[in-house]
Amino acid sequence: MSLEISSLTKKFGNQTALNNISLSIGKNEIIGLLGPNGAGKSTLMKSITGVLAIEEGEINFNGLNIADNETESKRRIGFLPENNPLYPEMYIREYLSFVAHLHKIPKERINEVIELVGLTPEKSKKISQLSKGYKQRVGLAQAILHSPDLLILDEPTNGLDPNQIIEIRNVIREIGREKTVILSTHIMQEVEALCTRVILIHNGNIIQDSPVDEFKGKFASLEEAFASYTSTNIYRTPETESIETE
Known part of the structure; x- marks a missing residue:
């Protein structure tokens, strides 16, 4: 597997959410995508998954341009958005059967995924009856059902x-x-528990792309490194064209 993002x-x-982003991601990596609120993380993820149209630049996934091969690309990508949209009146198995039908995969796969994400104790319940933690598991199950x-x-443990x-x-570690x-x-x-690589986005730009230890660098913790890299926010207002610092 390869994901190549170019420009x-x-x-x-007038707001630039992503500014000439380029990066390469290979197989079997768990990558921490970091950044302050409004940095461009969700825009990047939605661009990769095809939720947002690509207007400038290019994304290639498994050798295919996702804008030109949208359906095929989506078959190989799983996505759990931050708001985890579910159908609360559906039962867990009913919902996952619906997702399996959309992906045209055997329903036998449902039992495997229910066990993998730890839904077995609640598998006979309606989604509306579940705790937030189990709802997250249902969202994760739909994201991985089609392998x-x-x-x-996006914020899976929020x-x-x-x-x-x-x-x-x-x-996530097992996946x-x-x-x-x-x-x-x-x-x-x-990030420390799961990831080997960190991509830090700030003001629509990638300002760090490195292994976790290198990202942490001289700082005592990842929190300190993150704060240092993102504490100065320099931007140019279209009205004044002056550089300000906040």
Whole structure:
């Protein structure tokens, strides 16, 4: 598997969400995608998954341009958005059967995924009856049901209790043995526990792309490194064309 992003730029009106982004991701990596709120992380993930149209630049996945091969690319990508959209009135197996039908895969796969993500104790319930932690597991199950080569997770442990966080991390670690995972998170312990590489986005630019130890560098913790790299926010306002620091 390979993901190649070349000169990707995305604008919303006068705001540049991604500024000439280029990066390469290989097989069996768990990558921590970091950045402050509004840095461009979600825009990048949605561009890779085809949720947002590519207007400038190019994304190639498994040798195919995803803009020209949208359906084929989506077959090989799994995505768990931050808001984890689910159908609350569906039962777990009913929902996963629906997803399996969309991907045209055997329903026997559902039992494997239910066990893998730890849904077995709750598998007979409606989604609306589940705790937030189990709803996250359902979202993760739909993202991996079709055995994607690339799994993209946007804040997968957001709002979970410590035990649930550990359980979801274990699932992600297990998936990362065979798949490539892009994990967006604000939790630095999650990056240390799961990732070998960090991509840091700030103001729409990649300002760090390095192994975790190198990213941490001279700092006592990843939190300190993150704060140092992102503390100075320099931008040019279209009205004044002056550089300000906040």
